[in-house]
Amino acid sequence: MTTNDPRAVTKSLFAAQRRERIMDELRARGAISVKVLAAQLGVSELTIRRDVNAMADQGLLSRVHGGATLRNDLQSLSTEQAPAELRYNIGMVVPSLDYYWPQVVNGARAEAEKQHVRIVLRGSTYDAADNRSHIQRLVDSRNIHGLIVAPVTSGEAGHELLRWLNTLPIPVVLAERRSPPSIPAQRLEWVATDxxxxxxxxxxxxxxxxxxxxxxxxxxxxxxxxxxxxxxxxxxxxxxxxxxxxxxxxxxxxxxxxxxxxxxxxxxxxxxxxxxxxxxxxxxxxxxxxxxxxxxxxxxxxxxxxxxxxxxxxxxxxxxxxxxxxPKMYVGRLAVEMITSRLTEGHRRPVHRIELNPDxxxxxxxxxxxxxxx
Structure with missing residues (x-):
């Protein structure tokens, strides 16, 4: 079916241009934020969400809370294949999807594919209450075996969040974060840049x-x-x-x-x-x-x-x-490697806390x- 309405043609062209921009950002960064991209393109967040939903239905990207990420090979597996190969579901909560963190996420996804684990990603903010809300949702799903998180760690709210993370019944690895000496968080592991x-x-x-x-x-x-x-x-x-x-x-x-x-x-x-x-x-x-x-x-x-x-x-x-x-990608890779090893070895494995040198x-x-x- 064809149309002679120039407005329909123009609207379709604009949608195609937006979606190409979304793919360009994903290829460059690995993840996008709906809010940030809407501001950059001068359109509503609802418009970008519709684009993301349509592209997800086409298998071009993966929806996450507040944005989207590139798909990886594990996500392309059929539902018949995936359960037999996946070992663990790992929740991952990062404070941003448009600066610094996309490379960490890409590194985590690359290692997850090697380890045959699935990353369930949520984008949060630099706010302790928001961090806890996203983490709680993952824990409440009862489908998560471990967590990789980058929470707020400063102030009383951050300290209380760390204490709570230390009590969770599943292992937790901090990414680019450390627990201060004043917080008794013996179970928490981390990988961070020095x-x-x-x-x-x-x-x-x-x-x-x-x-x-x-x-x-x-x-x-x-x-x-x-x-x-x-x-x-x-x-x-x-x-x-x-x-x-x-x-x-x-x-x-x-x-x-x-x-x-x-x-x-x-x-x-x-x-x-x-x-x-x-x-x-x-x-x-x-x-x-x-x-x-x-x-x-x-x-x-x-x-x-x-x-x-x-x-x-x-x-x-x-x-x-x-x-x-x-070394942002290595932070993500080592975080997945660390938590997968923890899930595999259990309490026999000593707590690991790794620092990486930058270039x-x-x-x-x-x-x-x-x-x-x-």
Whole structure:
């Protein structure tokens, strides 16, 4: 059947373009958030949900709470084949589906396929109550053998969540999270990046490039930032840099609409403390800071060198930004390997807590500047 109504043709074209964009995002990130993609495309969340539902019915993707992920080979198995091969169902709760976490999820899915286990993914937020709600739903389904979670761990709400996780009747592995020493969580296991080591690598690199004033800009509300600040401070202390000469700023002030004023304040402090290089967590703030420096007439890296933490989009800047890159896919892979081993070996297996070293990807924003030539 054909139609001569140009409005119907245009509507179909727009739907096809949206769905191609959805697939592009999934191929690049492994997962998408309905809310984020709706904002990017300028359409309603209901429109994106309809697209996701239609594409899921076609077998192109998998629906998850709040978004979608790429399908894997296990999901393509027929219902007759799957029960005979699947060993365990593993619940996985991550705080975001549009930054950092898609690579962790991809790593988990790859290892799950090798281990013949199924990942049941839920996207949550950076809120302890929301984390608990999603985890509780998985536990209540009575179809989950173990959990991989990235919960809030700070504050009383985070501490209470950790205590509760430690009492669950199924094994729990934390991904990119740790239980603080003050919380008796003897049963919890985890695999996490040594972010303090990553920050120290960045400081060492900038020091070798001739910088003696090295600052740090990070959002204290991020679970990663405390480790980044700690590694930065330990590295400067080891290098003998006096504490009064250290620029340390909470990048939470870089949120719009106060970003320009905040970065102006940072640059004033850079001049006052003779800071010529800065480590910024995360990429979004690093890109915004580089652009603000350039708009202010400063050259990168001649006037100030920049290293980002996360390496999600740092390469897209001009100049490309040197970045600390956590091994995100390996975090997901090892989390699945760890919980599968726990389910297989039971109490005979000792509690495992693994830290992985990140890499430093050196680019134009931190090399060959004025400090290195002086």
């Amino acid at each position: 972010h303090a080591f990553g920050a120290a690598m960045a400081v060492s690199h900038l020091w070798k490039e001739g910088h003696r004033g090295i600052g740090c800009l990070a959002d204290i509300e991020s679970p990663t930032s405390a480790h980044v600040f700690r590694g930065w401070e330990q590295a400067l202390r080891a290098l003998g840099v006096p504490e009064e000469n250290r620029l340390k700023e909470d990048s939470h002030g870089a949120k719009m609409p106060n970003r320009e004023a905040f970065f102006d304040k940072v640059l004033e402090r850079c001049r006052a403390t003779k800071t010529t290089a800065i480590l910024v967590h995360s990429d979004g703030e690093a890109l915004a800071f580089v652009q603000h420096c350039q708009d202010s007439g400063l050259s990168i890296p001649d006037d100030i060198a920049v290293v980002s933490y996360d390496d999600e989009v740092a390469h897209l800047a001009e100049p490309a930004i040197t970045a600390v890159r956590p 430093l990807i050196i680019r134009e924003s931190s090399v060959g500047g004025r400090a290195a030539r002086s």
